[in-house]
Amino acid sequence: MLNIPLWKRVLIWGLCALGVVMTAPNLFYTQVETHNDAVIAVEKAGGVASPEQEAALALWPSYLPTNLVNLGLDLRGGAHLLAEVQVADVYAARIDGMWPDVRDALRDVRDQVGNVRRQPSVDGVLRVAISTPAGMPAALEAVRALAVPVVTLTGAGQTDIEVTAEGDTIVVQLSEAERVSTDTRTMQQSLEIIRRRVDAAGTREPTIQRQGDDRILIQVPGIGSASELKALIGTTAKLTFNPVVGRTGDAGANAGARNLLLPSSDAPGEYYIVEQTPVVTGEDLTDAQPAFDQNNRPAVSFRFNPSGGRKFGDYTANNIGSPFAIVLDNAVISAPVIQSHISGGSGIITGSFSVEESTNLAVLLRAGALPAEMTFLEERTIGPELGQDSIDAGRMASVVAMLAVVVFMVASYGWFGVMATVALGFNVTLIFGTLSLIGATLTLPGIAGIVLTIGMAVDANVLVFERIKEELKTARGPARAIELGYEKALSAIVDANVTTFIIAVILFMVGSGPVRGFSITLGIGIITSVFTAIFVTRLFVVTWFQYRRPKTIEV
Structure with missing residues (x-):
C-alpha cells in the first residue's frame, strides 16, 4: 500500500543533493569569495591573471558552484547613510x-x-x-x-x-x-547615479532604495566607513567649463551681473570670476579615466559626445590665448590658457590630485553628476567585528533551536522523530542552497526567519505523526495507518503554510530593508519545510518500513 515511484524518489534525492551542493560553498566562505573576486578581476583584465590572482583562483575548484549567500550590512559590517535630496x-x-x-x-x-x-x-x-x-x-x-x-x-x-x-x-x-514630474525624475536619476558610483567602486550587494518623497537609503556592506561612502557618493560632481572673466584675491569682490565668484581648489585665497553660463557641462561627457599629464602627475582624461565636442572645439578655436575654467562643484580645479584649437572632443584635467583622488574623480564623472545636492540625515559605520558577533549570535541561536527541536521530536516520537530531524537538516540545507542560488542577501532579521523556520518546520511532521497515532487506534495495519496519516494531514499542512506564506509575501511587498530580509528567509523556509515534511520525511518512513516490515509501530 505504501508506494513511491522510482522517478519521484530520484527527484526527491536529487533536490536534496542539489541543496547540499549549492550550500557547500558557504562552508568555505572566505576562500570562495576570494576566488570569485579573482575571477572578476581576470575577466576585466582580458583573461590575463597575475600570480596572486592565479593563487586566488586555485582556492576553489572551478567546476564546483561558486554562488554564495551575500551577507548584509549587519553581518558583514559597512556603512549606512540616509540622504535627503534637495x-x-x-x-x-x-x-x-x-x-x-x-x-x-x-x-x-x-x-x-x-x-x-x-x-x-x-x-x-x-x-x-x-x-x-x-x-x-x-x-x-x-x-x-x-x-x-x-x-x-x-x-x-x-x-x-x-x-x-x-x-x-x-x-x-x-x-x-x-x-x-521633476521630483520623480530627480529621485530616479539620483538612485541610478548613486548605484553606478557604488558599483564602479567594486562594492558588493549594496542596498540603494528610495524612502518617502525625497530620501534615499544607502547601505554598502564591506566598505570601511560612512565617511568613505560619503566621499564616493556625496559629491554632486557637477563639472562645467566656463569662460574666465578675471582673477582676484578678494573673497567679497563683486563678480558682476551673470557672473560667478568661485574659489580655486589649487590656490587657497585665490578666486576666479567666471561667466555663469558654461560652454559645456559634464552632461556632455561620454568617458573619463584616470591618467597622467606630461609631467607624470595624476590627472583625468575625458571625452565629449559629438555635440559637446563641437561646442568645445568652436569655443577653443575662437578664444585662443584666453583662459577658461574647469569647475567642479563650484570650485575652479584648473584654469588653463587655450593654446590652440582643441578638436576631437577630448582633453585632460590637471590639478593637485593624488592617484586615489584622480581615480575617484574619474568614477564620479563617468557615473554622471547628481541632479541635486544631498543632505545626510543619518550615517552609521558598522565594524566587521560587530558583524561577526551577529553571525556568531545567529549561529548559536540556530544551533540551540535545532537541538531543542531534535530533543523534543526524539523524546515525543522516537524513531519517527529521528527521521523528522534528519529531514530538518535537509530543510536548512535547502534554505541556504536557495539563498545562494538566487543571490539573496542574508541579514540578522533573515537569520531570525531561519530560526523561526526551524521551529515551524517540524509542525507538519507533528500533524502527520499525530494523525498516524489516531489511525493506529482503529486497528488498521501500520502501512495503512501511515498512508492515511499523510493523506488526512495534508490539507491542514497546506492551509497552515499557505496563510503564513501569504504573510511573507505581503511583508516583502510593503516592507523594506530588514523586514524584507525576514520575509525572504521565511517564505523560502515555508516552501522547503512543506517539501521536506511531505516528501523527504515520507520517503524516509516508507523506505524504513519497506526494509524492516514491522508488524506494529510506535509513534
Missing part, C-alpha cells in the same frame, strides 16, 4: 536655464514690449520686466509658446511652466504637475 535646487536650475530662451522669445516681439531686463527674484522664479506695459499680451503669448506638455498620466493636458503678469513684469515658474 529637489528644490532642480527647480531653481531649471528656471534659471530658461532665461536665454525667454530673452530670445521676447526679442522677437521687441517692437511691442520694448526693452527687456531680468529682475531679482527668489530661487525657482524668473521675473522679467518689459519697458512697454501695453505689449504685455504679446509678451505673455511669446513666453507661453515655450511651454511643453507634461508627459505623465497625472499631468495630462498641462504644460511645464506657468506664465503670469504682475504689472510690467512677467513671472515664470514651474507648474505643479511639472514639479511632481
Whole structure:
C-alpha cells in the first residue's frame, strides 16, 4: 500500500543533493569569495591573471558552484547613510536655464514690449520686466509658446511652466504637475547615479532604495566607513567649463551681473570670476579615466559626445590665448590658457590630485553628476567585528533551536522523530542552497526567519505523526495507518503554510530593508519545510518500513 515511484524518489534525492551542493560553498566562505573576486578581476583584465590572482583562483575548484549567500550590512559590517535630496535646487536650475530662451522669445516681439531686463527674484522664479506695459499680451503669448506638455498620466493636458503678469513684469515658474514630474525624475536619476558610483567602486550587494518623497537609503556592506561612502557618493560632481572673466584675491569682490565668484581648489585665497553660463557641462561627457599629464602627475582624461565636442572645439578655436575654467562643484580645479584649437572632443584635467583622488574623480564623472545636492540625515559605520558577533549570535541561536527541536521530536516520537530531524537538516540545507542560488542577501532579521523556520518546520511532521497515532487506534495495519496519516494531514499542512506564506509575501511587498530580509528567509523556509515534511520525511518512513516490515509501530 505504501508506494513511491522510482522517478519521484530520484527527484526527491536529487533536490536534496542539489541543496547540499549549492550550500557547500558557504562552508568555505572566505576562500570562495576570494576566488570569485579573482575571477572578476581576470575577466576585466582580458583573461590575463597575475600570480596572486592565479593563487586566488586555485582556492576553489572551478567546476564546483561558486554562488554564495551575500551577507548584509549587519553581518558583514559597512556603512549606512540616509540622504535627503534637495529637489528644490532642480527647480531653481531649471528656471534659471530658461532665461536665454525667454530673452530670445521676447526679442522677437521687441517692437511691442520694448526693452527687456531680468529682475531679482527668489530661487525657482524668473521675473522679467518689459519697458512697454501695453505689449504685455504679446509678451505673455511669446513666453507661453515655450511651454511643453507634461508627459505623465497625472499631468495630462498641462504644460511645464506657468506664465503670469504682475504689472510690467512677467513671472515664470514651474507648474505643479511639472514639479511632481521633476521630483520623480530627480529621485530616479539620483538612485541610478548613486548605484553606478557604488558599483564602479567594486562594492558588493549594496542596498540603494528610495524612502518617502525625497530620501534615499544607502547601505554598502564591506566598505570601511560612512565617511568613505560619503566621499564616493556625496559629491554632486557637477563639472562645467566656463569662460574666465578675471582673477582676484578678494573673497567679497563683486563678480558682476551673470557672473560667478568661485574659489580655486589649487590656490587657497585665490578666486576666479567666471561667466555663469558654461560652454559645456559634464552632461556632455561620454568617458573619463584616470591618467597622467606630461609631467607624470595624476590627472583625468575625458571625452565629449559629438555635440559637446563641437561646442568645445568652436569655443577653443575662437578664444585662443584666453583662459577658461574647469569647475567642479563650484570650485575652479584648473584654469588653463587655450593654446590652440582643441578638436576631437577630448582633453585632460590637471590639478593637485593624488592617484586615489584622480581615480575617484574619474568614477564620479563617468557615473554622471547628481541632479541635486544631498543632505545626510543619518550615517552609521558598522565594524566587521560587530558583524561577526551577529553571525556568531545567529549561529548559536540556530544551533540551540535545532537541538531543542531534535530533543523534543526524539523524546515525543522516537524513531519517527529521528527521521523528522534528519529531514530538518535537509530543510536548512535547502534554505541556504536557495539563498545562494538566487543571490539573496542574508541579514540578522533573515537569520531570525531561519530560526523561526526551524521551529515551524517540524509542525507538519507533528500533524502527520499525530494523525498516524489516531489511525493506529482503529486497528488498521501500520502501512495503512501511515498512508492515511499523510493523506488526512495534508490539507491542514497546506492551509497552515499557505496563510503564513501569504504573510511573507505581503511583508516583502510593503516592507523594506530588514523586514524584507525576514520575509525572504521565511517564505523560502515555508516552501522547503512543506517539501521536506511531505516528501523527504515520507520517503524516509516508507523506505524504513519497506526494509524492516514491522508488524506494529510506535509513534
